[in-house]
Structures are given as structure tokens and as C-alpha cells.
Amino acid sequence: MTIAPKKLIPLLLLAAAASIVIPLVHPINGYLLNLFMQAATYAMAVLGLTVVLGYAGQISIAQAGFFGLGAYGVAIGTTMLHLPFLVALALGVCVAGLLGAILGASTLKLAGHYLAMVTISFQQILTLVLTNWISLTNGPDGIRSIPRPRLFGVSLEDSDRYLGLCLVVLYAVGVFVWWLKGTKLGLGMQAVRDNELAAEVVGVDTYRVKVTAFCLSALLGGLGGGLFAGGFGYISPDQFSFNESVVFLTMVLLGGADAAVGSVVGTALLILLPEWLRFLRGAYLAVYGLAVILIMVFMPTGLWGLLSKLGGPPRLRERDVPDVLTLGDPDAAQGGVLLEIKDLAKHFGGLKALDGVDITVERGKVHALIGPNGSGKTTMLNVLSGIYRPTRGEVIVDGVKVSGLAPHELAAAGVGRTFQNIRLFLSLTVLENVVIGAQRPHNSAAQTPEQVQRRAMAALEFVGMAARADLKVASLPYGHQRLVEIARALAGNPTLLLLDEPAAGLNLTEKQELVGLLKRLAGYGLTLFLIDHDMNLVEQMADRITVLNFGKRIADGAPADVLRHPDVIAAYLGEVPDDAAA
Amino acid sequence: MAIFLQLLFTGIGIGAVYSLVALGFVLIYRATNVVNFAQGEFAMLGAYAMVVLTEDVGLPYWAAIPVSLVAMGVIGALFNLGVYYPLRHRSFLPVVISTIGASILLTNSVLVGYGPAPESLAGMFEFPGFQVGEVFLDSQYLLIIVVTILLVAFQYFFFEHTLIGKKMQATSQDKEMASLLGIPVARMIMLTFIYSAILGGLAGILVAPILFVSVGLGSQVALKAFAASIIGGFGDVTGAIVGGLSLGIIETFGAAYISVPYKDAFAFLVLFGFLLIRPQGIFGEKVAQKA
Numbered sequence: 001m002t003i004a005p006k007k008l009i010p011l012l013l014l015a016a017a018a019s020i021v022i023p024l025v026h027p028i029n030g031y032l033l034n035l036f037m038q039a040a041t042y043a044m045a046v047l048g049l050t051v052v053l054g055y056a057g058q059i060s061i062a063q064a065g066f067f068g069l070g071a072y073g074v075a076i077g078t079t080m081l082h083l084p085f086l087v088a089l090a091l092g093v094c095v096a097g098l099l100g101a102i103l104g105a106s107t108l109k110l111a112g113h114y115l116a117m118v119t120i121s122f123q124q125i126l127t128l129v130l131t132n133w134i135s136l137t138n139g140p141d142g143i144r145s146i147p148r149p150r151l152f153g154v155s156l157e158d159s160d161r162y163l164g165l166c167l168v169v170l171y172a173v174g175v176f177v178w179w180l181k182g183t184k185l186g187l188g189m190q191a192v193r194d195n196e197l198a199a200e201v202v203g204v205d206t207y208r209v210k211v212t213a214f215c216l217s218a219l220l221g222g223l224g225g226g227l228f229a230g231g232f233g234y235i236s237p238d239q240f241s242f243n244e245s246v247v248f249l250t251m252v253l254l255g256g257a258d259a260a261v262g263s264v265v266g267t268a269l270l271i272l273l274p275e276w277l278r279f280l281r282g283a284y285l286a287v288y289g290l291a292v293i294l295i296m297v298f299m300p301t302g303l304w305g306l307l308s309k310l311g312g313p314p315r316l317r318e319r320d321v322p323d324v325l326t327l328g329d330p331d332a333a334q335g336g337v338l339l340e341i342k343d344l345a346k347h348f349g350g351l352k353a354l355d356g357v358d359i360t361v362e363r364g365k366v367h368a369l370i371g372p373n374g375s376g377k378t379t380m381l382n383v384l385s386g387i388y389r390p391t392r393g394e395v396i397v398d399g400v401k402v403s404g405l406a407p408h409e410l411a412a413a414g415v416g417r418t419f420q421n422i423r424l425f426l427s428l429t430v431l432e433n434v435v436i437g438a439q440r441p442h443n444s445a446a447q448t449p450e451q452v453q454r455r456a457m458a459a460l461e462f463v464g465m466a467a468r469a470d471l472k473v474a475s476l477p478y479g480h481q482r483l484v485e486i487a488r489a490l491a492g493n494p495t496l497l498l499l500d501e502p503a504a505g506l507n508l509t510e511k512q513e514l515v516g517l518l519k520r521l522a523g524y525g526l527t528l529f530l531i532d533h534d535m536n537l538v539e540q541m542a543d544r545i546t547v548l549n550f551g552k553r554i555a556d557g558a559p560a561d562v563l564r565h566p567d568v569i570a571a572y573l574g575e576v577p578d579d580a581a582a
Numbered sequence: 583m584a585i586f587l588q589l590l591f592t593g594i595g596i597g598a599v600y601s602l603v604a605l606g607f608v609l610i611y612r613a614t615n616v617v618n619f620a621q622g623e624f625a626m627l628g629a630y631a632m633v634v635l636t637e638d639v640g641l642p643y644w645a646a647i648p649v650s651l652v653a654m655g656v657i658g659a660l661f662n663l664g665v666y667y668p669l670r671h672r673s674f675l676p677v678v679i680s681t682i683g684a685s686i687l688l689t690n691s692v693l694v695g696y697g698p699a700p701e702s703l704a705g706m707f708e709f710p711g712f713q714v715g716e717v718f719l720d721s722q723y724l725l726i727i728v729v730t731i732l733l734v735a736f737q738y739f740f741f742e743h744t745l746i747g748k749k750m751q752a753t754s755q756d757k758e759m760a761s762l763l764g765i766p767v768a769r770m771i772m773l774t775f776i777y778s779a780i781l782g783g784l785a786g787i788l789v790a791p792i793l794f795v796s797v798g799l800g801s802q803v804a805l806k807a808f809a810a811s812i813i814g815g816f817g818d819v820t821g822a823i824v825g826g827l828s829l830g831i832i833e834t835f836g837a838a839y840i841s842v843p844y845k846d847a848f849a850f851l852v853l854f855g856f857l858l859i860r861p862q863g864i865f866g867e868k869v870a871q872k873a
Contacts (some may be wrong), residue, residue: 059678120805124846285686289689296679
């Protein structure tokens with residue numbers, strides 16, 4: 001959630017109500033009315049981009065295409081198929097949404113420039129079809145005399161009334177998009193945007209989230225386009241070209257991509273701008289292109305971002321005393337095996353990063369995995385959390401075979417993890433980061449949104465960060481970020497927690513605090529599987545140690561025995577002398 | 583058979599133009615990891631520079647070419663300073679949007695000056711071409727093919743056998759390491775932009791007699807060239823050439839045998855297929871995989 005200046009909300013409501021009522025009471029001239037109509041319908045499509053680009057961070061240069069699909073749905077539906085307006089609108093919106101989901105499906109393999117190119121190709125092909133499929137679309141001539149609807153017995157033929165309808169729909173869409181941001185889906189989208197890998201690992205089904213974002217965005221584009229067709233009564237293919245897609249993109253960026261209000265303001269500005277720049281007439285688009293560059297260079301967060309900054313630093317909210325964190329699985333006391341790794345191998349081409357490793361981790365114990373650099377420790381953790389698929393062998397957690405599952409499925413199965421190079425969702429607050437952790441599927445400790453919030457606060461309290469819940473996580477020092485990452489994992493109530501070098505980069509005091517925290521975790525009966533180079537920490541923490549070297553297990557047992565094992569000493573001191581100090 | 587060969591020749595000629603623009607794409611992508619969506623405008627500007635110099639200034643055709651190319655170099659430098667350099671530390675999205683903005687700016691500036699009516703530019707040779715058997719080899723297409731071959735040879739020599747070329751390669755592979763080794767990274771990127779703009783301008787000059795000079799020339803060529811780079815494999819010079827040639831051929835045959843109005847769609851359909859089945863392209867091997 002952006003820290004929306006609360007005082008603005010009543011003002012916004014007032015402005016929204018006035019914008020609907022005033023044209024009805026005091027008719028405005030046709031030209032201005034058309035501008036408003038354009039702004040209102042464009043803004044819906046721009047709000048779609050807020051979802052896909054602003055929230056989910058996926059580029060789409062095809063929004064004009066979806067806008068066009070909605071518009072042609074209404075035009076073809078009403079003038080050729082003689083459907084009622086609303087049915088035609090629903091048709092157009094559905095077609096747009098469906099194609100949006102299909103386009104979103106390409107995010108399985110593609111991101112960045114490639115995704116940009118796919119969306120551009122889609123846009124271009126659509127333009128070609130609209131221009132050339134003359135029997136359906138009437139080709140470049142476009143479709144005329146598109147009717148307006150009757151609603152509840154009231155004819156909206158009158159432009160002032162029709163504008164009222166558009167504005168009501170626009171505000172509803174705006175509120176929906178604003179509300180979406182704080183929901184589970186919305187937070188999942190933002191997690192994908194900030195750090196896709198971490199999002200997967202905390203249990204967000206990133207692919208589904210991306211497809212949903214594309215689909216929603218296309219639906220809103222189609223809705224705007226459908227109402228646009230009714231508003232202007234005439235449409236043609238050039239209104240929905242690549243250039244218009246760029247205009248939509250600029251509008252959302254000008255407003256501030258991840259803020260609903262900003263998107264509406266950005267749209268209104270860019271539609272009114274040509275009127276104010278009327279004296280430039282011919283050069284308008286050139287100035288516009290220049291403006292796009294300047295916005296990118298000088299206003300990375302858009303207008304809304306600037307406004308939010310004026311509001312000063314975020315105020316810390318008063319919160320209830322958090323719950324006590326419940327941790328670990330109820331079976332912990334019974335002992336037995338929680339994690340079983342059998343003959344696990346991971347090869348990268350000819351490199352055998354892991355080559356037939358067996359490890360057994362007992363329930364409620366702290367198990368450490370050590371080894372010199374390049375011995376395969378991090379590869380092991382990446383296989384365990386589903387980031388890599390093993391070449392051979394299997395991983396069994398709690399009696400269930402989990403090797404080969406996707407990271408979010410492993411998270412759902414109760415495997416949590418932290419990263420050596422901390423991976424947080426940097427544009428979100430501390431609390432939001434942890435809430436996303438608490439939202440992992442099948443989290444028995446937090447099922448309602450209310451419980452999720454309480455669980456997240458409890459996890460923050462446990463690591464001592466509750467007082468910083470409302471700060472942006474990016475503003476925290478390194479040591480605190482690590483604690484937040486641990487809290488994020490704990491909030492998901494894992495049965496097994498994988499810790500990838502938790503002490504890396506911490507100073508001596510912070511390390512001792514970390515040891516204290518981990519000991520408390522172990523005290524709750526949570527099973528920990530950790531990698532670290534700090535022998536002091538490993539010796540203090542571990543109940544059992546496994547040593548890897550060149551992808552093979554060279555020792556396994558109680559710390560005292562393992563650390564005196566000749567092969568282990570040879571691996572550390574004989575071959576990679578500098579490493580022990582790291 | 584004669585028609586087949588004739589189409590093949592035309593396809594290769596037009597594909598060579600896509601290759602030249604794609605080469606510019608790939609060079610900038612390798613140096614900065616950014617796709618320059620205004621690359622096509624370099625071609626458009628190159629063509630207009632020729633129109634201005636030959637018609638308004640009155641330079642002879644062959645003298646106008648070097649002057650245009652120098653002007654393109656200056657434009658490439660300014661482009662780097664204004665569009666890329668201020669955003670070099672940001673993620674790819676702002677940079678992409680910024681290059682799209684630059685494309686709008688450049689197109690419309692020319693539109694203000696010259697209007698939407700296309701200008702025509704004469705071909706480089708007076709004689710139309712050769713008749714070989716049943717195939718007519720148009721002189722302009724032949725020129726395009728020859729220039730492309732020479733440029734590819736030059737580029738290979740430059741990057742593999744000169745120090746400055748190697749420095750540019752080092753910059754593209756690892757900026758941080760390159761700067762630690764004392765390579766002036768910012769200057770190498772500047773050079774890349776200048777060279778790419780010249781390449782793009784040259785492509786525009788070569789293609790202008792065939793396609794007419796209009797403000798739409800840039801986007802027309804750029805999207806194809808971009809598609810060519812993806813088909814061939816981004817970050818690979820051979821890929822850009824092969825991708826461009828295949829696209830030119832596919833498009834020419836598609837238009838001749840399947841459908842003229844959907845001529846432009848073939849390129850995008852092939853592209854779609856590649857993106858979904860083999861996003862790394864024919865020659866590429868690395869699509870960013872993070873872990």
C-alpha cells in the first residue's frame with residue numbers, strides 16, 4: 001500500500017461526485033465533453049496497466065489492442081449482430097480478457113525485452129487483422145453509428161448522462177484497483193515485481209499471478225474500449241495502433257505506475273495537455289516524445305510518487321500487542337525423520353555440483369551442511385527449495401516426495417528458506433514483506449486475512465522488528481533486513497526452515513544475536529537445516545553436521561566427531577586454505 | 583523456377599536491410615543490455631539526411647553519403663547522452679520507454695519539418711541492373727547485398743583483430759570488470775551508439791530508393807529488425823544477419839504466395855513461434871536465467 005495522504009481521500013471523493021453531477025446539472029459544450037469522455041474511458045485502460053505493469057512489473061505494449069477489442073466487441077455486437085449494448089460490451093470484454101490471458105501465458109518463458117516484443121507483435125497483428133478482415137470489421141473505414149445503451153429504463157443517448165455512466169464505472173474500477181493492491185493477489189503481484197525468485201520461494205504461484213495480471217489488465221482495457229465505442233459512436237483501426245499503446249504506457253508512468261489515483265491523473269493530464277499546448281499544434285507529438293524521456297529521467301516514480309514524498313516520512317501506526325508466535329510442527333516431540341535426501345545429484349553439463357548425496361535430517365534438530373567453496377552447498381539448498389530440478393535422486397519431506405516440485409509448491413508443503421544475498425521485496429514495507437510470507441498456501445496458522453496480519457506481526461515481534469513494521473524494508477540496515485527475511489519465512493509457519501549462510505555479512509554482535517534467535521527457534525522444536533562458513537556458529541548450533549566436498553558427502557555425524565575428521569580437515573585446510581577464514 | 587529465384591533475390595536484398603538495422607540493435611544490446619526502440623529512426627533520419635543534402639543543399643549524391651553518415655554519428659552521440667546515459671543505472675523498463683519516447687520525438691520532429699508526404703530518393707546507380715538468365719538483378723538490391731557483406735567483414739575484423747574492438751567486447755561482457763581493467767566503459771558505450779547510428783543511417787540510405795522516404799520508414803524497418811535479432815539470437819552478430827535474411831525471404835515469399843495484406847504478419851507469426859519455442863534464437867544460448 002502506498003502511504004496515501006489520508007487527508008486527500010475526502011477531497012478525492014468530493015471531486016469524483018462533482019465530476020458526475022456537474023455535467024448533468026450544467027451541460028458543458030460538446031468538445032470539452034468529448035475530451036472528458038475520452039479521458040474517462042482511457043483511464044480505465046490505464047488502470048489495467050497499473051495492474052500489469054505497476055503491480056506485477058510485467059511490460060505490456062498492447063493495451064491499445066485490448067482497448068480496441070472491447071471497442072470492436074461493442075461495435076460489431078450492436079451494429080451487426082444487433083445485440084443489446086451491455087451484452088455486446090460483455091462480449092468484447094471477455095474476448096479481450098481471454099486474449100490477455102493467452103498473452104500472459106507467454107510469461108512462462110519470457111520476461112523483459114522478449115515479453116515487450118511479444119506484446120508488440122500481438123498489437124501489430126491485431127491492427128493488421130482489424131484493417132484487413134473487412135467483412136467483420138469494415139476495414140480501414142471503421143464502424144459508424146454505434147448506439148448507446150438504456151439502463152434501468154433511462155436512455156443514456158444524451159452525452160452528459162453517458163459521461164456520467166463512464167465516470168461511475170471509472171471510479172468503481174479505480175476503487176477496485178486501489179483495493180486490489182492490499183489483497184493477497186495484489187501483494188503477490190508486487191512480490192513478483194520486486195523479486196520473482198523470492199516470491200516463488202515464499203509460496204506465490206508467480207506464473208498464475210502473472211497470467212491473472214495480464215488477464216485483468218486486458219479486461220479493464222476492453223471495458224474502457226467498449227465504453228469508448230459507445231461514447232464516440234465511430235471507431236476505426238488506427239485508433240488502436242501501436243502508437244496508442246505507447247500513449248497508454250506513458251499515461252501510467254506519468255501518473256506513477258503503481259498508484260490507482262496517479263493513473264487517472266496521468267491520463268487526464270495527457271489528454272488535456274494537447275489542449276493546453278494547442279499553440280504547438282504540429283509539434284505537439286514531438287514535445288510529447290520529449291516529455292516521455294524527461295519523465296523517465298526526472299520522475300522515476302511519477303506524479304503520485306512525488307506527491308507521496310511531499311507527505312513526509314511514513315507515520316508509524318499504533319498496533320495491538322501481537323500474538324505469541326506458534327512455531328514448529330506438532331509432531332516435533334515424537335522425533336523421527338523429517339527430511340530425507342537420497343542419492344541426490346545435480347549436474348550442470350559436465351559439472352557434477354552434487355553427485356549422489358544422502359542426508360537424513362531428524363525432526364526438531366538443527367542440521368548443518370558445511371564444506372569448502374564450490375562443494376555444492378548452495379546447489380543443495382536450491383534443489384531442496386525447488387529452484388533446481390535434481391538430475392537424479394529424491395527428496396522426501398514428512399513422508400512426501402517433493403523433488404521436482406516448483407518452489408511455490410515446496411513452500412506450500414512447509415519448506416521455508418532464506419537467501420545468502422538477502423532477497424526481500426524492496427519497494428514494500430517490513431510488514432507487507434512478512435504478510436506475503438504468512439500468506440503461503442496451506443498455512444494452518446493464518447487462514448483469514450485478519451489472522452495473516454496478526455501472524456505477520458507476531459513473526460516480526462519474535463525477531464524484534466515489530467516496531468519497524470511500517471518502514472520501507474529498503475531503508476533498513478543490512479542486519480535488520482536479514483531479520484525481516486527470517487521473519488518472512490517464520491510467518492509461513494514452515495515445518496522445515498532452510499537457512500543459507502544466515503551469518504554472512506553480520507558483525508560479531510549481530511552474529512551473537514542471530515545465534516540467540518536460532519537457538520530460540522530450535523527451542524520451539526522447529527527443524528533447521530543451515531549452511532554456514534562460520535564454524536563457531538555451526539559448532540554452537542548444530543546437533544548434526546554433514547560435510548560436502550566436490551559434490552560428495554565426506555563426513556556426517558555429531559559436530560565434535562565431524563570437525564576432527566581427517567578428511568574434513570584436509571578438505572578445509574589441505575586444499576582450500578583461505579576458505580576456513582571466510 | 584525463375585519466379586522463385588527472383589523472389590529469393592528480392593528477399594535477400596530486403597533481408598540485408600533488416601540485418602543492418604538488426605546489427606545496430608545487437609551492438610547496443612551487447613554494450614548496454616538495453617534494446618533501443620529508436621534504432622529504426624536512425625534509418626529514417628539517414629534517409630532524410632540524404633534528401634536534405636541532395637535536394638535542399640544541392641550536394642552531389644556521392645558527397646552527400648559521407649556527410650549524412652557523419653551527421654548520424656553526431657546523432658548517435660547525442661542520443662546516448664540524452665536518452666541512455668542518464669538512465670544507465672536504472673532497470674530496463676525506464677530505458678525502453680525512454681527510447682520509445684525518443685522514437686516519437688524524432689519521428690514527429692521530422693513530420694513537422696517535412697510533412698507526411700513521402701519523399702523519393704534516387705538510387706545510387708543510373709543503370710537499372712543485370713539480366714542473368716530469367717532473373718533480373720536490380721542494381722540497388724545488389725548494392726545493398728554487397729555493402730552488407732563488406733560491413734560484416736569489417737565488423738568481424740574490427741571486433742576480433744583490433745584493440746578498441748576487443749575493449750568494446752570486454753565492455754559488453756562485463757562492465758564492472760572492464761572498468762577495473764582500465765577500459766573507459768562510458769567511452770566504449772558512446773562509441774557503440776555512434777557506430778550503431780551510422781549503421782542504421784546507412785541502412786536507411788540504402789533502402790530509401792526502394793521503400794520511399796517517409797516518417798514511417800523507421801518503425802517499418804525497426805520492428806522487422808528487432809524480430810530478426812530475436813530470431814537469430816540476441817547478442818550474436820551472425821544471428822542478426824541470419825535472422826534478417828530469413829525474415830526478408832519469409833516475408834517476400836509469404837506476400838507472393840499467401841497474402842499481400844498480411845505480409846507484415848508473417849514476420850510476427852514467425853517471431854511468435856520462435857519466442858515460444860526457442861526464445862534464445864537460432865544462435866543464442868543464454869536467455870537470462872536467474873537463481
